Amino acid sequence: MYQKHHLAEEAVTCGTFDEGEVKRSDAKMDDVPANANEQCPGTRSEQAGKTSSCQGCPNQKLCASGATKTPDPAIQEIGLKLSTVKHKILVLSGKGGVGKSTFSAHLAHALASDETKEVALLDVDICGPSIPRIMGLEGEQVHQSGSGWSPVQSYACPPWLMLQYVEDNLAVMSIGFLLGSPDDAVIWRGPKKNGMIKQFLRDVDWGELDYLIIDTPPGTSDEHLSIVQYLSSTHVDGAVLITTPQEVSLQDVRKEIRFCQKVKLPIIGVVENMSGFVCPNCKNTSQIFPPTSGGAETMCANLNLPLLGKVPLDPRIAKSCDEGRSFLNAIPDSPAAEVYKRIVQSIKEYCSIHDEQNTV
Numbered sequence: 176m177y178q179k180h181h182l183a184e185e186a187v188t189c190g191t192f193d194e195g196e197v198k199r200s201d202a203k204m205d206d207v208p209a210n211a212n213e214q215c216p217g218t219r220s221e222q223a224g225k226t227s228s229c230q231g232c233p234n235q236k237l238c239a240s241g242a243t244k245t246p247d248p249a250i251q252e253i254g255l256k257l258s259t260v261k262h263k264i265l266v267l268s269g270k271g272g273v274g275k276s277t278f279s280a281h282l283a284h285a286l287a288s289d290e291t292k293e294v295a296l297l298d299v300d301i302c303g304p305s306i307p308r309i310m311g312l313e314g315e316q317v318h319q320s321g322s323g324w325s326p327v328q329s330y331a332c333p334p335w336l337m338l339q340y341v342e343d344n345l346a347v348m349s350i351g352f353l354l355g356s357p358d359d360a361v362i363w364r365g366p367k368k369n370g371m372i373k374q375f376l377r378d379v380d381w382g383e384l385d386y387l388i389i390d391t392p393p394g395t396s397d398e399h400l401s402i403v404q405y406l407s408s409t410h411v412d413g414a415v416l417i418t419t420p421q422e423v424s425l426q427d428v429r430k431e432i433r434f435c436q437k438v439k440l441p442i443i444g445v446v447e448n449m450s451g452f453v454c455p456n457c458k459n460t461s462q463i464f465p466p467t468s469g470g471a472e473t474m475c476a477n478l479n480l481p482l483l484g485k486v487p488l489d490p491r492i493a494k495s496c497d498e499g500r501s502f503l504n505a506i507p508d509s510p511a512a513e514v515y516k517r518i519v520q521s522i523k524e525y526c527s528i529h530d531e532q533n534t535v
Contacts, residue, residue, distance in 0.1 A: 207366045208234055217366045247404070253376045254408030260295075260384040262526045263406065264443065265414040267435070269427025271393040274448035274486075275417045276300065277496055279390035280309040282415075284501040285519040287345035292385040295338065297375060298349035299402065300392040301368045302361050307339075307351035311499025315339045316352055338379065348379055365397035372401050386526075394427075395434040403438045412526050413441035415483065418474075419449045420466035425474050432478065442480055443525050446518060447471035450485035453510045463488055484518040487511050 207215045214228035223229070224239030232238075257263065266282070268275040276298075283296040298306035307313045338346040350361065350371060363371075381387065392398050414435055418428040428445070435442050447470060451460045466473075475482040489511040495502035503512050 210234070214364060215366065217369070249373050249377050250405060250408050253373070253405050256377055256379075257381065257387070257406070257409045260381055260387045260409075261530070262384075262386045263389065263409070263411045264386065264522065264526075265389045265391060265402065265411065265440070266417065267391055267399070267414050267431050268393045268417040269395075269429070269431040270424055271303075273393075273417050273419050273424055275393065276305045276309060276390050277492065278415070278417050278446060278448065278486075279388055280306060280496070281501065281503055281515055282519060282522070283310075283345060283347075283386075283388045284341075284503055285515060286386050286388075286523070287342055288503075290344060293344050293383060294386045294388070295346045295348070295381055295384050296388045296390065298347070298351065298390045299372050299375065299398055300390060301350055301363065301371055301398065303392065304349045304351035304354075306347060306349045306390055308357065308499060309496045310339075310341050310347050312339045312341065312347055312349075313351070313357055313499065338381075348375055369397055369401040372398060373405055376405050395430060399434065400438075403440055410529075411440065412529055413443040415443050415522065416445045418445060418447055418471050420447060420462075420464045420470035422466075422468045425468065425471065428471075429474070429478075432480070443522060444481035444483035445471050445475050446483050447485040449488045452488045455489075458510075460487065481521070483521050484514045486514045486518075 207217055210233055212228050212230075212232045214226075215232070216222045216226055216228065218234070218238055224232075224235045224237070229235045229238065264282075266275055266279040279296060279298075283294055286292055287294040296306060296310070298304050300306075307315065338348055339352060340346050351357070354361070361368075389402065391402060416428055416431055416435075418424045432442065434440075449464055450470070452463045453460050468474075471485070472482055474480075487510050489502075489506075489509060491506055491509065492502045492511060495505050502509075503515055506512055
């Protein structure tokens with residue numbers, strides 16, 4: 176079981192939220208000097224001292240020399256913190272709107288349906304956190320244990336972070352819990368977002384987990400590079416890639432595949448969402464988004480990747496997400512739920528194989 180009474184012993188050094196605007200706090204990210212230019216890429220970045228935003232910065236010469244590119248000590252700290260997490264799974268998509276967060280939530284629900292397993296869902300989509308709504312936790316807030324640290328107006332230095340619980344064995348963390356309102360916008364540059372991700376991984380006491388699902392933003396941005404870097408000292412099972420049958424979506428997910436290959440992140444498989452529509456009355460299937468190039472099935476065959484499943488479009492999935500309920504629990508006998516179950520079983524088998532390989 177989780178230790179629900181506390182989550183971290185170190186201070187969170189982020190920003191403050193006020194009427195939808197994120198203001199810079201006095202605490203700086205540890206790889207952005209206090210006297211740096213506004214758009215500093217960070218001293219450990221490969222672009223440190225080389226970009227146009229570095230012009231005129233007093234640190235430019237030192238950064239360009241490479242003297243500042245020392246390993247981030249947080250990487251080892253995160254490795255230690257997550258040493259009690261057996262399986263870490265990233266959920267990626269090339270573009271937005273393909274159902275990535277919906278899949279992440281249902282994967283977490285499905286894994287947690289086994290009451291012997293401890294599951295957590297981490298939402299690192301800093302600018303578009305939808306997990307609180309999907310998981311029925313909208314309006315929940317992060318609290319300090321013991322002394323009752325309450326609604327998050329400013330979170331410059333809270334000593335603890337509290338996970339939100341959907342069930343006894345399913346916990347969630349999202350920046351959405353740190354916003355005063357679901358309509359508030361997080362207006363942060365890359366280093367600020369990366370610092371938030373670092374703190375989620377390092378400062379939250381995840382406890383002993385069987386599965387940690389990480390819902391990422393769409394694309395191949397700073398956040399993805401940060402996640403891979405921060406998890407480099409710990410074992411990551413791999414990534415599940417989400418797409419739809421349209422070529423415009425497949426084109427973007429191919430970029431995500433190249434990203435995984437370049438950073439040596441294993442690919443567990445691909446899920447095709449919105450793969451046809453099953454009429455709830457006659458049960459006939461029709462194509463909503465015709466796969467002009469063969470869809471995910473052809474792409475996976477060409478790239479020698481596993482196709483985990485093709486989830487049909489079901490309006491009740493969206494309705495369940497809006498209501499903060501698990502579609503798998505609400506309509507377990509639907510065609511989409513059956514596909515979800517097969518996908519989850521494939522992911523569990525993949526993780527089991529990795530368990531066996533790691534014990535050899």
